[in-house]
Amino acid sequence: SSKKKSPEVISDSHPNLILTQNAVSDIKKELGNVPIFDATLSKAKEEIDKAIAKGIDVPIPKDMAGGYTHTQHKANYSNMQKAGVLFQILGDEKYAVYVRDMLLQYAEMYPTLGRHPQPRSYARGKFFWQCLNDSNWLVYTSQAYDCIYDWLPKEQTDYLNKTLFRPYADFLSIETPQYFNRVHNHSTWGNVAVGLIGLVMDDDELVQRALYGLSKDDVDLTKKDNDGGFIYDKDGKAGFLANLDQPFSPDGFYTEGPYYQRYAMYPFMIFAEALQNKKPELKIFEYKDGVLLKAMDALLNLTDADGEFFPLNDCQKGMSYYTTSLVSALNIAYYYGNQKPELLSVAKAQNKVQLDASGLAVAMGIRDEKAKPFVKTSIELSDGANGDEGAVGILRYNDSLNTMALVMKYTGQGLSHGHYDKLSFSLYENGEEILQDYGLSRYVNVEQKNGGGYLKENKTWAKQTIAHNTIIQDEVPHFNGDFATGSKNHSEKYIYDVSNAKVQVMSAKENNAYSGTDLHRTMVMIKEEALEKPFVIDMFRVNSDKTHQFDLPYYYFGQIIAEGFEAKTPSSLSALGSKNGYQHLWKEASGKSNTESLQFTWLNNRKFYGLTTATKTDDTILLARLGANDPKFNLRNDPAFIIRRNAKETIFATVIEPHGNYNPVTEKADGAYSEIKEVKVLFNSEKYSALSIDLKSEEQRVFIISNDNASDKASHILEVNGHTYQWKGTHYYN
Amino acid sequence: SSKKKSPEVISDSHPNLILTQNAVSDIKKELGNVPIFDATLSKAKEEIDKAIAKGIDVPIPKDMAGGYTHTQHKANYSNMQKAGVLFQILGDEKYAVYVRDMLLQYAEMYPTLGRHPQPRSYARGKFFWQCLNDSNWLVYTSQAYDCIYDWLPKEQTDYLNKTLFRPYADFLSIETPQYFNRVHNHSTWGNVAVGLIGLVMDDDELVQRALYGLSKDDVDLTKKDNDGGFIYDKDGKAGFLANLDQPFSPDGFYTEGPYYQRYAMYPFMIFAEALQNKKPELKIFEYKDGVLLKAMDALLNLTDADGEFFPLNDCQKGMSYYTTSLVSALNIAYYYGNQKPELLSVAKAQNKVQLDASGLAVAMGIRDEKAKPFVKTSIELSDGANGDEGAVGILRYNDSLNTMALVMKYTGQGLSHGHYDKLSFSLYENGEEILQDYGLSRYVNVEQKNGGGYLKENKTWAKQTIAHNTIIQDEVPHFNGDFATGSKNHSEKYIYDVSNAKVQVMSAKENNAYSGTDLHRTMVMIKEEALEKPFVIDMFRVNSDKTHQFDLPYYYFGQIIAEGFEAKTPSSLSALGSKNGYQHLWKEASGKSNTESLQFTWLNNRKFYGLTTATKTDDTILLARLGANDPKFNLRNDPAFIIRRNAKETIFATVIEPHGNYNPVTEKADGAYSEIKEVKVLFNSEKYSALSIDLKSEEQRVFIISNDNASDKASHILEVNGHTYQWKGTHYYN
Ligand SMILES: [Ca+2]
Ligand SMILES: [Ca+2]
Ligand SMILES: [Ca+2]
Ligand SMILES: [Mg+2]
Ligand SMILES: [Mg+2]
Ligand SMILES: [Mg+2]
Ligand SMILES: [Mg+2]
Numbered sequence A, B: 001s002s003k004k005k006s007p008e009v010i011s012d013s014h015p016n017l018i019l020t021q022n023a024v025s026d027i028k029k030e031l032g033n034v035p036i037f038d039a040t041l042s043k044a045k046e047e048i049d050k051a052i053a054k055g056i057d058v059p060i061p062k063d064m065a066g067g068y069t070h071t072q073h074k075a076n077y078s079n080m081q082k083a084g085v086l087f088q089i090l091g092d093e094k095y096a097v098y099v100r101d102m103l104l105q106y107a108e109m110y111p112t113l114g115r116h117p118q119p120r121s122y123a124r125g126k127f128f129w130q131c132l133n134d135s136n137w138l139v140y141t142s143q144a145y146d147c148i149y150d151w152l153p154k155e156q157t158d159y160l161n162k163t164l165f166r167p168y169a170d171f172l173s174i175e176t177p178q179y180f181n182r183v184h185n186h187s188t189w190g191n192v193a194v195g196l197i198g199l200v201m202d203d204d205e206l207v208q209r210a211l212y213g214l215s216k217d218d219v220d221l222t223k224k225d226n227d228g229g230f231i232y233d234k235d236g237k238a239g240f241l242a243n244l245d246q247p248f249s250p251d252g253f254y255t256e257g258p259y260y261q262r263y264a265m266y267p268f269m270i271f272a273e274a275l276q277n278k279k280p281e282l283k284i285f286e287y288k289d290g291v292l293l294k295a296m297d298a299l300l301n302l303t304d305a306d307g308e309f310f311p312l313n314d315c316q317k318g319m320s321y322y323t324t325s326l327v328s329a330l331n332i333a334y335y336y337g338n339q340k341p342e343l344l345s346v347a348k349a350q351n352k353v354q355l356d357a358s359g360l361a362v363a364m365g366i367r368d369e370k371a372k373p374f375v376k377t378s379i380e381l382s383d384g385a386n387g388d389e390g391a392v393g394i395l396r397y398n399d400s401l402n403t404m405a406l407v408m409k410y411t412g413q414g415l416s417h418g419h420y421d422k423l424s425f426s427l428y429e430n431g432e433e434i435l436q437d438y439g440l441s442r443y444v445n446v447e448q449k450n451g452g453g454y455l456k457e458n459k460t461w462a463k464q465t466i467a468h469n470t471i472i473q474d475e476v477p478h479f480n481g482d483f484a485t486g487s488k489n490h491s492e493k494y495i496y497d498v499s500n501a502k503v504q505v506m507s508a509k510e511n512n513a514y515s516g517t518d519l520h521r522t523m524v525m526i527k528e529e530a531l532e533k534p535f536v537i538d539m540f541r542v543n544s545d546k547t548h549q550f551d552l553p554y555y556y557f558g559q560i561i562a563e564g565f566e567a568k569t570p571s572s573l574s575a576l577g578s579k580n581g582y583q584h585l586w587k588e589a590s591g592k593s594n595t596e597s598l599q600f601t602w603l604n605n606r607k608f609y610g611l612t613t614a615t616k617t618d619d620t621i622l623l624a625r626l627g628a629n630d631p632k633f634n635l636r637n638d639p640a641f642i643i644r645r646n647a648k649e650t651i652f653a654t655v656i657e658p659h660g661n662y663n664p665v666t667e668k669a670d671g672a673y674s675e676i677k678e679v680k681v682l683f684n685s686e687k688y689s690a691l692s693i694d695l696k697s698e699e700q701r702v703f704i705i706s707n708d709n710a711s712d713k714a715s716h717i718l719e720v721n722g723h724t725y726q727w728k729g730t731h732y733y734n
Helices: A021-030 A035-054 A068-090 A093-112 A131-148 A154-172 A185-201 A204-212 A239-245 A258-278 A284-301 A324-336 A341-350 A357-367 A456-462 A483-488 B021-030 B035-054 B068-090 B093-112 B131-148 B154-172 B185-201 B204-212 B239-245 B258-278 B284-301 B324-336 B341-350 B357-367 B456-462 B483-488
Strands: A379-382 A391-398 A403-410 A424-429 A432-435 A492-497 A503-514 A517-526 A535-554 A559-562 A572-574 A585-592 A598-604 A607-614 A620-626 A639-663 A668-670 A676-684 A688-695 A700-706 A715-720 A723-728 A731-733 B379-382 B391-398 B403-410 B424-429 B432-435 B492-497 B503-514 B517-526 B535-554 B559-562 B572-574 B585-592 B598-604 B607-614 B620-626 B639-663 B668-670 B676-684 B688-695 B700-706 B715-720 B723-728 B731-733
Touching: A021 A068, A021 A357, A035 A068, A035 A093, A035 A357, A068 A093, A068 A131, A093 A131, A093 A154, A131 A154, A131 A185, A131 A258, A154 A185, A185 A204, A185 A239, A185 A258, A204 A239, A239 A258, A239 A284, A258 A284, A258 A324, A284 A324, A284 A379, A324 A341, A324 A357, A341 A357, A379 A492, A391 A492, A391 A503, A391 A517, A403 A503, A403 A517, A432 A639, A492 A517, A503 A731, A517 A700, A517 A731, A535 A688, A535 A700, A572 A585, A639 A676, A639 A688, A676 A700, A676 A715, A688 A715, A700 A715, A700 A723, A723 A731, B021 B068, B021 B357, B035 B068, B035 B093, B035 B357, B068 B093, B068 B131, B093 B131, B093 B154, B131 B154, B131 B185, B131 B258, B154 B185, B185 B204, B185 B239, B185 B258, B204 B239, B239 B258, B239 B284, B258 B284, B258 B324, B284 B324, B284 B379, B324 B341, B324 B357, B341 B357, B379 B492, B391 B492, B391 B503, B391 B517, B403 B503, B403 B517, B432 B639, B492 B517, B503 B731, B517 B700, B517 B731, B535 B688, B535 B700, B572 B585, B639 B676, B639 B688, B676 B700, B676 B715, B688 B715, B700 B715, B700 B723, B723 B731
Parallel strands: A607 A676, B607 B676
Antiparallel strands: A379 A391, A391 A403, A403 A424, A424 A432, A492 A503, A503 A517, A517 A535, A535 A639, A559 A598, A572 B572, A585 A620, A598 A607, A607 A639, A620 A639, A639 A668, A676 A688, A688 A700, A700 A731, A715 A723, B379 B391, B391 B403, B403 B424, B424 B432, B492 B503, B503 B517, B517 B535, B535 B639, B559 B598, B585 B620, B598 B607, B607 B639, B620 B639, B639 B668, B676 B688, B688 B700, B700 B731, B715 B723
16 A cells, blocks of 8 residues: 655664665565566576576686686676575575575685785785775675675674675775775775775774775875876875765766766765665765766766767777666666656666666656656866866757767866877767777777787877877877876866857867967857758867977778878878877878868768868878787777878868768768868967858858957957958857 | 459550559559558659649750759659659649650650760760660650550650650660660660550560560671670570570579669569560560569578678679669569568568559558568579579578578679679678678769769779689689680589588589689588587688699678787788789788688677688788778778688688677677687598588587589598598588
């Protein structure tokens, strides 16, 4: 008769961590009536029944990632976590027995272990080659332990606490300070592992350590981590809360980028859920103005139309919000946030839920048809703990047929996973990349490729400036590729104005990537009534104290339809340079632009694209392809169109237009030609930059940006070629 | 009350060509009750109402393909054909008026025209730059004319017949013998154009000319066409029936290949339908043992899992059985054949029908849920008018999750669109190419690419032997690339045995591609119980009178995961050769195999593939990429793995295995390693070839083929390494 959710009560009886006693009772009432929850449960049961039939295997740790003992210990914690839940929900003791017996084997083995025999990590674990994986183990196993805690005799919990769990928590923290105390997603896992087991054992010392880090006395403050990060955060804070304070901006953007945010979201949210259940007085979901809930929204917004993350910084392409860690995170955000119906549509696409109160709420919401579409619109996400260290800007245009997304990065360095990619951008159409960010150079878990770890080419190529759609001066990366310098600086937001859906503008400046040179990029998404799809204006202004060579690459995909310049194709190919990533590019063709406006047309995935750019007649145009100096064939052989110009002060003014499509069945080429005839720079100074766009329809458009006044109230007058332009605000388009 | 189809009666009243009076009356009865027919009709109505509103435009011919007058005349015939049908079915005179007024404009213009001003074709047309397009015009317009014939006053039909249609038919035939009399898909259009208008006007002279060609007195028998084809067929026959006799094999395979068969199917079937309606005594659908109906089945079998044609000979990839011409052809084959329910499932996917009795029957069949799946299984399709000029062999394996298709080409030359690709193959998984045939080098109707016509690279690359997965001797193409020589020869079928679904074998020989050298390839599709997917054995035996260099390329796609040999990657790239296609390949890496069994692993579309090959230790392995000497960027930059061996007699023995997949969301690499450890040649002579396959499971398999006895009754004994193998039939596998 009670269809209403019973009020959540705090209880000292287990489970009270993620799954709670109240949740179990609610779940039992709904079971059989909540399709997605039921299906997830039944899949977990099938999986664990199979594991139980196979028997317990707790091998002596030996292998690297991908190897046998590694894989087995991973399977063990995942199975225990599910078995714990099944025990609570289904009440069948065999699941508790399975968890108990496995824990006893771990407890027996644990005291015999030194650090893992594989020496590759700066923070070697016990069961795994790195503490990160051991933390994963403890995060999942804590949940399993909580589920059988009250079922175990007290002498057994005493034994496990003393022999296995407390020593393990100390090992991951006090004994490994370089790992535990960082501001880094790995450390978050460590903090949460220690915090969760602390909550299970009611060991408040561990919970405090998880929240606030180790005492500073235990740490050598001068040391750096082997991956280039610092051990201690700027403000000398550490622990879970420091990892919320520092890498998250007030908008919920995580400075390492969405790929690592996705990975960190699970421990962040699962610990938050546990804290909310056991220490509601902390109001963890309100912490930093609700940053955890904002982080969930930010992450969803950092995906293309397929739900795949924009590959900012180190990111393996194809990772998406369908990953299990985001199922949990999203369920928790829904339940402990404001039950936003937009989240339900994402959960529906995920088609599984977390087996707790949050997952039940989501499954019931979907069942009761409360879901609303999650429409991704234009958004700017600030970077930096205080939101004042640049941002990621996203301009979007959606109609019934197409979605376009333009992503510009004007952030800080992004910790150890950051790339030297100031003011870089990427462009998407319906979830496909038009102009790409390369992502990382790694085949995660593909053993043949360096054991699945980062490849050398991540440093020699993927992090390099030339690997990105941005300006490279004199073939040298931003900040000369120096991590410490990069980490001290960030780009500056200048304009982000999406008030007019037909003329959306973002603009940012970077004055530190090159000493003596200021960079300023303005990107505009324009939707003209007469054109089916929006086009993008890209104005990249460079201002230096002396003449340099500036390269501006565009990493397109597919087949060249018209190159638009007199391309000389050499009879043998050489690399474009010898270092800083240039050594990896084959110079396939080059030529002078010989014109004031050049148009490059290509075909990809049966769609036509055009890049029309206002060149100087002696600009060099390069066509390059990745793959040089790649002895292990680690790189993708992707192409690039590069504008090279020697100048002191100049502006690169370009329009990118998706303009047609090809149907191989009807063999019709619709819109094979750009709607844009010419792009010209009308004016460029410290105060204003103006370009003209000649359309095929014989109409002309002019775009002007104010370079030194971002006020939307300022009035401007500019005379160009005898024509007076007058406007209010940051920009003019007509 | 009459649900039964009214008996078809021959009538002299129009329409009686494609749409008949009986059909019109049947259609009217069913209208509103046949969803696919209704939808097709309503779409046609919408389209033509729009065209009528826009008004008639019959411009003076001027432009090439893609240009304004070309496009307009194409639209005109298509609109007239639909308007004629709409007039008959809907009874609204405005459609008849539209056709009449347009025809009168054509009749007025026609006498003023010489040949088309554009000089590019050997057979310039009137309304178009080539007679082929003029024939298209007449094929469609004849149908429109038939639909309004009885509605027009006799003086108007007399006028049109005399001023426009009879002269036009003579122009396309008597005045253009080089075009009209060929055995070639273009000529079929010409024959059918003349034949259809002959049937409409009851002009039997034209019908006879269409069926049997011009009188030989009118033709210079020594002349060749500009595209390399012969004017007259070997037996001196011409016309529609010769075009059925000669290029079609008894299995319905069309020697030009499926892409051009698809194009020719419309005129073949539409004329057959008209003949069946007006001259049933010809029994055209029974001609050559029912070759037209077989051709439809053959064509459907020559598609991958997506319905896309295998790109044998000149073929633009992506063309599929969804093309409109195959909607008509399939409807006609269904109605005039045995109403095979398998055809209905294809029609259902096409989701439109021809607006006549055949389309009505198909739409009703679908409505009445008669459709059965069209399952493509292994099939061999003979080539040659008598089926004795080689074949295309297809081995397939289908289960609920996967379809694999292995296509091997051991045909004749294939007329002017043929490639020098004897014993070449391609491999498909679920409609994706694993190992590709390049197809043609052309962007049909993409004006920027040579006006949409064939590119130079079609000859310098796409037709070349090195562009295919087959043996090239001394870097010289088959038949030295000579069309006349190639046309005199064909490969020989040797074995095609698919009686055991787990061990399917095809084998063919080519003794004329190189004088003094015999080539013999055996391909086997093996399904092992323990492996999820089938693998392919490729045994390519070469037997020469002296030592040559033999290259065997495999055109894979995607990312190298493990190259399997010591690859040297040069610091600058040069082309692999200077001619015969080699000039288009960059040599990206090379090395000695240094082993008796080499394994090459790659990842494409998130799936892992392995190629394990029994090398000689001094074989050279080359990694190449297309794109050298390509000044207009016409080529795709696809990669190849090439085995190079100097030998007199040898065998290339290789296993190709799809063995795993990668999930970027779970980041799991399942089956990243091949299940095959080693492949070795156990024996190779004129009589037998044997290879062993060592599996990771420590089991060994042996495959033996009899090289000189294709009898499935012969008994064989072979002793190898002290082991005696005994079997009956062509091959042994255990
Ligand atoms: Ca740190
Ligand atoms: Ca995507
Ligand atoms: Ca396909
Ligand atoms: Mg990057
Ligand atoms: Mg500066
Ligand atoms: Mg070919
Ligand atoms: Mg020979």
